[in-house]
Amino acid sequence: KHSNLETQNSDLKSLYDKIPRYADSESAISIRGETGTGKEYLARYIHFYSKRRNEKFVAINCAAIPEDLFEAELFGVAEGAATGTVARQGKIELANNGTLFLDEIGDLPLNTQVKLLRFLQEKSFERVGGITTLKVDVRIIAATNKDLKEAIKKKTFREDLFYRLNVITLTLPPLRERREDISDLIDYFWNRYTKELHKDVLISPEVKDILYSYDWPGNIRELENAIERIIVLSEDEVVNIDDLPMELRERGADLYSKALSDIGFAERVEHL
Numbered sequence: 001k002h003s004n005l006e007t008q009n010s011d012l013k014s015l016y017d018k019i020p021r022y023a024d025s026e027s028a029i030s031i032r033g034e035t036g037t038g039k040e041y042l043a044r045y046i047h048f049y050s051k052r053r054n055e056k057f058v059a060i061n062c063a064a065i066p067e068d069l070f071e072a073e074l075f076g077v078a079e080g081a082a083t084g085t086v087a088r089q090g091k092i093e094l095a096n097n098g099t100l101f102l103d104e105i106g107d108l109p110l111n112t113q114v115k116l117l118r119f120l121q122e123k124s125f126e127r128v129g130g131i132t133t134l135k136v137d138v139r140i141i142a143a144t145n146k147d148l149k150e151a152i153k154k155k156t157f158r159e160d161l162f163y164r165l166n167v168i169t170l171t172l173p174p175l176r177e178r179r180e181d182i183s184d185l186i187d188y189f190w191n192r193y194t195k196e197l198h199k200d201v202l203i204s205p206e207v208k209d210i211l212y213s214y215d216w217p218g219n220i221r222e223l224e225n226a227i228e229r230i231i232v233l234s235e236d237e238v239v240n241i242d243d244l245p246m247e248l249r250e251r252g253a254d255l256y257s258k259a260l261s262d263i264g265f266a267e268r269v270e271h272l
Contacts (some may be wrong), residue, residue, distance in 0.1 A: 008180040015170060022168055023049035028120070030105075030165050031143040033172030036221030039143035040103060042172060047099040052139055055098030060091045063107040070112050072128045075119075081129020092125060096136040105165065106146035106157060117161045140165065175216045175223065182212050185220065189227040201231055202238045210244065214251050 007013055022029060023046045031039045040059060047057045065073050076090030092100060102108070108116065119125045124135045142165045151157035175182065186208060194201055207230075216222050226248065230239055241249060 006184060007178065008184070009173070009178040011173065012178060012181075019046060020049050022046060022170070024051070025168065026139060027167035028140045028142065028165050029168045029170065031141065031170045031172065033143070033145065034174045034219055035145050036219030037172040037174060038220050039145075039172060040101060042170065043099070043101045043141040043143065046141060047101075047139075050099070050139065052098050056095055057099045057101065058091050058095035059101040059103060061103045063104040067109045067112075070109055071115065074112065075115070075125050076127040078127040078130025078132070081127070085129070087127070090127065092119065092136060092138060093127075093134065095138045097138075099139045099141060102140065102142040104144060104146075105142040106144040106148055106151055108157075110156065110158070113158045113161050117158065117164060120161075120164050175219045179212075182216075182223070183208070185223060186211050186227065189224050190231070193228045193231045197228075197231055199231055199234065200237070201234045204238050204240050206241055207239050207244065210241065210248055210251055214248060 007016065029043075029046065031042055033039050043059075044057055047053060060073065062070070072088070072090065074090050074092055076093050077085055077088045079085060079087035115125070120140065123137070124133050126133055148157050148162050152159045152162060175185075186203070190203055193199075211223070211226070218225075226245065229245065230243060234243055236243070
């Protein structure tokens, strides 16, 4: 079991406790959270608990596909759509009877938003260049790190699609707001990557303190990547502050200065 789901955070515990109920529903789910907070992991967890668990979980990153190719990626291509074109299934078709995860839905092109909305309403679609209507049974989970209500005001996201996707809304807090989980996550990723990389490396208390105190703007993904990098580059049996990437070493110096300052303040209080 991943440490993401072994949280000490009361809000997350409450959310995870409700997952089986959300999974049983066929309603669309929207997951909000900053980049790296584990939105896809939560979507997979919901799929695992649903009645669709034995079918495919298909993910598509709306921010990673060029706008002119997105429609074909989502809906597929009909044979003969262009000279020499062979038929190809899109992500929606591949996810039939399973779950389709639309990551970074806020980056979906407006013209594709219209076609996605039509699919959600009618449960049918045509491949690009095709005339045959295809029907599928797909559970939609969408995720975003954007403020979609603000995007609606700017007319970059359709309001009707927003409400269609937000039947159930789940919010993942950033790592800096669930600091009680950082120590367990450090241990989890440290154990994982020392085993995967076959490196018997220990972490010094000072390094763990720095990792714990860092704000992690990239959230769990940044923490995981940092630990993997530290272990890959380690040459000694124990990782010390000098082995850390520059931004973490600088943070370490700030922590050290603060610790000295706090000690000095405590000593002055004692002598009052």
